[in-house]
Each structure stands twice: as structure tokens, then as C-alpha cells.
Amino acid sequence: MATTTKAAAREQARTEYNAFLAVCPSRQLLDRISDKWVVLILCALGDDPAARSSEPTPPTEADQPRAAPRTMRYSEISRLIAGVSQKMLTQTLRALERDGLLTRTVTPTVPVTVSYQLTNLGLSLHTLTRSIRGWAQDHMDDVLAHRAQHDVTAS
């Protein structure tokens, strides 16, 4: 019955492994935040608007530094994250809503108005991504220096 046991064993190991990874919480989280657009949406909805200059900062309600998360409409997000396609934006927003990281509110005007806002959970995740950004700012130039050095040495 047993065909080449070598290959079979390897395949089995891989299958078990994938099963493990599929339920590993860390892995699931990393899969979420490694998505290009997730972090950017988190930033768009979580960062206070004054932080990003070159945007016409609205004078109204600009002085609560970190109170409630802002709500943004689909088109606002789309404009802020200039490079995203409609497909990816919708897809990502829906995934984040599904995971309870943000809320989607439809107001039945004509045409419809849809607004998005981070939940506490989403806000908490945003805090985590900020700490990631912190590491990047502190150490990424070291990494880049090493990389450049390595590339030169190997010539």
C-alpha cells in the first residue's frame, strides 16, 4: 500500500504543518496585518488628521488628540489611500468589518452614504501597528545599512 514512504512522510508533515498554521493565532494576525491595505486603512481611520500634513486640515473638531476615532466615508478613504483599487478597498474594508475591527454604517440617502469607523478592537490593533512602526523607525536603517554592506562585500 505504502508508496514511496519518503515523499509521503514529507507531504504528511507539510499537511499537519499547514493545519497548525491555520489555527495559530499569531499566524492569523500576521496574515491580517501583513496585508498592504489593512495597515493603511488602520492609519487612515486611527491617526489624527493633523498628523498628516499636505491635507487641508479641517478646523472643526481638530483639537481632541486621541479621543474618538474618526469616521470616514468610502470615497474619503479611497482618496486618502490614493493607490488602492476599488476592489481591494472594498474587500479589505469588508474583511475588517467581519473581524470586528471597524463598523460600516449605511445611511440611506440618495445616493447612499457609507461611513466607516474603528471599533475599540480596531483601535487596539492600530496601537500595535504603531509599535511596529516604532521598531521600523528605530532599527530599519540598521537593517538597510547591513543590507547595503552585505551587497557591497559580496560584490
Add this chain to the structure above:
Amino acid sequence: MATTTKAAAREQARTEYNAFLAVCPSRQLLDRISDKWVVLILCALGDDPAARSSEPTPPTEADQPRAAPRTMRYSEISRLIAGVSQKMLTQTLRALERDGLLTRTVTPTVPVTVSYQLTNLGLSLHTLTRSIRGWAQDHMDDVLAHRAQHDVTAS
């Protein structure tokens, strides 16, 4: 001269955007750690061996909880991270070496012996991934609950 300015503008925006992302330190970091195998290698080299049971814990020098990072040989890592292919393991290790996150030491025995060890930078990154794991452990069941709820409600 201007062909359909609509499409051209979009494309330009996207190009600029990609350029921005390419140099963004946070993005670069996320691209690194979102790699399936990077985190696992970090764990393999950074976690103390006693933490993972079902492994024959070597009695020697097992009582420094977080002193020097352990060194492991290629085949050890390969065995520990059962699901990884040679290609991916080598590729990932080389990338991490290039970035100064670990060192690769070749001992010219016959056959050759190659050992890997985290640098301080790598250790620091490992700390970050542990905080990510922390978030996952604290909040991922919330996320999963939301997801399940959402899927039921939408039926």
C-alpha cells in the same frame, strides 16, 4: 498629447504610491515579518529550547533563560520547522543574514557545518514579534468571535 487623462492620472498615482511604499520603513518591515518563515526562524533561534516541549531538551546549559541566543545548524532548523522546503529555508536565512538579523558561520569540516545565530538586531526583532504574538493571544479570539457572529448573521 494627453491620452485619456483619467486613466493616466490613476496610473501615475499608483506609481507614486508604489514608490512611496518601497521606501517606507514600516512597509519594509512588514514585508519582512509577514513572511511565513521569518517569524518561525526567529522563534527557532530566539526562543529558549525548554519552552517547546516534545523536543529532547539538552540538559547542558539549559538554565540561562534569556542570555545568549542559541546557535542552530541548518539541519536542526529544518527539522524544527518541519514544513519548510529547502528552497524557502535557504532563501529566508540568506535574506535575514543580508539584513543583519542573523549570522551564518561556515566551519570547513567534511562535510561542511553551517550554523546560524541571531544578532542583537535579530533578537530585538524577535522581541517585537513576541509582542505581536501577545496581541494575538489577547485579542484574536475576539476577532474570531466577531467573524463567526458576522458569518451567522449574514447567513
Add this chain to the structure above:
DNA sequence: CAGTATCCAGCTAGATACTG
């Protein structure tokens, strides 16, 4: 032992066109 080299399937992101 510790790789290198090559080929290929699967998935995903983006382009494009259409709509309540």
C-alpha cells in the same frame, strides 16, 4: 550536510466594465 537549479501550479492583485 547544506545547499543550488529548474520548472510549474495556484493564488492574488489589478484592470476594466457595469449598476442600485
Add this chain to the structure above:
DNA sequence: CAGTATCTAGCTGGATACTG
């Protein structure tokens, strides 16, 4: 305005075979 639907090109990861 805020999407949905469809098609496809490109990249990545895995299988397989070979080597100093």
C-alpha cells in the same frame, strides 16, 4: 456614491532533481 463582476498577468511557493 459605493460598490459588484469578470478576466488575466505576474509573482510566490512548492516539487523535484542535482552537487561541492
